[in-house]
Amino acid sequence: MNNVVKSSELSQLFCDFNSVIQSNIVNMLCRKRKKDFTRNRNMNFYSIIYYFIFRNRTTTNADLTHFYSSIDKFERRISKQALNKAIKKLNPNVFTYLINQFVSIYYASSLPKKYRDYLLIAEDGTYMEIPYNVYNINDFQFCMNQHVHDIFDVKKVQSKAGGLYDVTNGLFIDFSLKPAPYSETPLAFAHLYRTKKILKNQKIIYLADRYYGSAEIISHLEFLKYNYVIRGKSNFYKKQVALMQSDDEWIEVEIDDKWLKRFRFSLEAKELRKEKPIFKIRVIKRTYKYTDINHDIHCENLIYFTNLSEEEFSADEVIELYSKRWDIEISYKTMKTTQEIERHISSNGDVARNDIYAKVLFHNIVGVLRKEINHELEKRKTEKKYVVNITQLHVIVHEINFLNCMMYNLKEKIKRKIDNIMKIIDKIKVPVRPNRHYQRWGRVMMSAPSYRFRLDGRNNPKLKKIGSVLMTTFP
Incomplete structure (x- = not known):
């Protein structure tokens, strides 16, 4: 199967899944009460689902701004208080159904x-x-x-x-x-x-x-x-x-x-x-x-x-x-660190469940893309083995506005975005090392860094004084 066929199959997968999200069955499953999600509001049932799936900002207000900007309806942005009322209506069981449906559609394809x-x-x-x-x-x-x-x-x-x-x-x-x-x-x-x-x-x-x-x-x-x-x-x-x-x-x-x-x-x-x-x-x-x-x-x-x-x-x-x-x-590590699956937007228990289930669903969406890219890298006969950097792939999926394409069923646009991701494989790949390339913990440091972050933006490792030397410790 060539890359054109793959991107076409993947775009069809995401469009079929969007049809499930916006279906009457999901509308019914979303409800905790019969009267919930019966009116077409600025944040309707499928908008809330997409909000949870693609949530990636550090604050609720930033998430709301990003969400409505992504779907090109910034003028209809709701307040944080209105969001808190809406998300408490959402039944967590809907995400269990959506995970099942995404997998069923995926296995029914040739992917x-x-x-x-x-x-x-x-x-x-x-x-x-x-x-x-x-x-x-x-x-x-x-x-x-x-x-x-x-x-x-x-x-x-x-x-x-x-x-x-x-x-x-x-x-x-x-x-x-x-x-x-x-x-x-x-x-x-x-x-x-x-x-x-x-x-x-x-x-x-x-x-x-x-x-x-x-x-x-x-x-x-x-x-x-x-x-x-x-x-x-x-x-x-x-x-x-x-x-x-x-x-x-x-x-x-x-x-x-x-x-x-x-x-x-x-x-x-x-x-x-x-x-x-x-x-x-x-x-x-x-x-x-x-x-x-x-x-x-x-x-x-x-x-x-x-x-x-x-x-x-x-x-x-x-x-x-x-x-x-x-x-x-x-x-699990990726979801807890890169996706920050344990960073919640409400103290409500059901909302916390929705936070977690939705992140799992996003992990699946990016996961099938990751395996396709890795498969493409495996086909290359190179001395070193490479895989895609999952953290960078997560950022790319958020920043190229995959949300807008999925929510509005823009199949050709999704296909082009997947093709563009495939074109920059070499920029987001990392070498696979059978053993750790350098010792991260237990390294002796001559002196403590005077700055918090390294040049790549990550934190410097924590240090502990053991005897007369400074040594890096597990975070």
């Missing part, structure tokens, strides 16, 4: 890419900070620990977030926000159930960290006919793993009635293990050695669970496959 005929999907969770007030403490709850015994000890309100992320195509297939004490396991099952229809007839490899290697999750993946690569915990199937004669072999695990009672989230997994109580897992062991800043050598034993065959994927290829899961970690 999705695959890794050796597989879609790589990664599951992981994180915490999102919510504005602090007593209502949000009750709404999002809190985790009790040695420092927090009751509501009066809570200093920070957080929500447990989780996402199912398409590593090959750079977008969240599903995303959830739950109270802070919520476990990541039921979140993972909810994502697998909700995306079952979207991923139907696709060859899937499910990538997950150490907390997702339970027998119930593996059994559910087996029921869905998904392949998986999951980093194992040392106490998972330890009896069977201890009997291994090599670093790469299959083990057999038998699920008895007592074990079966711990299956709480998947009826399908439970029924499957009743019929076939013994299942096989391919276990791969590796020893990872590294040297710390004191030049001390450390060894860490790693273990991986998979059901991929040796004929299709060698042990080294499975480990390399698992390393691709890191893209979801990068996505």
